[in-house]
Amino acid sequence: MNAQAASSEFRPASPGLRLVAFLMDVLPVGLAALACFLFVVEPRFYPGFVAQYLEFAQTYRMGDEIPTSLQEAVQTFFLLTAVGFFVYCVLAEWLWQGRTLGKRIVRIYVVKFDEPEEPLTLADAFSRNLLKAVGIIIPLMLLIDAVSAFFNQNRLSLHDRFSHTIVLDENGEAMPESFPEI
Secondary structure (H helix, E strand, O other): OOHHHHOOOOEEOOHHHHHHHHHHHHHHHHHHHHHHHHHHHHHHHOOOHHHHHHHHHHHOOOOOOOOHHHHHHHHHHHHHHHHHHHHHHHHHHHHOOOOOHHHHHHOEEEEEOOOOOOOOOHHHHHHHHHHHHHHHHOHHHHHHHHHHHHHOOOOOOHHHHHHOEEEEEOOOOOOOOOOOOO
């Protein structure tokens, strides 16, 4: 049972706090993905990528075509980051009562909107983080998801609506009474 949510002493987390928590979570995952890419993936699948990238970066002129091998390598890196971020967020929110390390630091957490006293299930964490992971691969989707939290009273992003969850601020007021229609 999530006693904090049940106590009705909390309010929806601000988009700013959510962004800070997101950045605190995605940066270490991105660095781990970069290390994995450079030391495991690049030598095996993209040998010479770093040298090719550095040469391209020095000679690039606006409008130059980006070599396919560079495009594929960068796409692989973003895919590694998205998968790593997804797995990290799903496991952290499921095992740590709706919190990731970033959320813990800024004192926000996720609960089910209709059952805030119940802990998030693995399925809840999975559905909630699926859109965020896709957003790492398709940044426009991540931007739309994040901006949507600014335009409703309960500060729900698209992935909150999709999974019927809400991010609460531990330093706030009462939780909203009802989940809005999608």
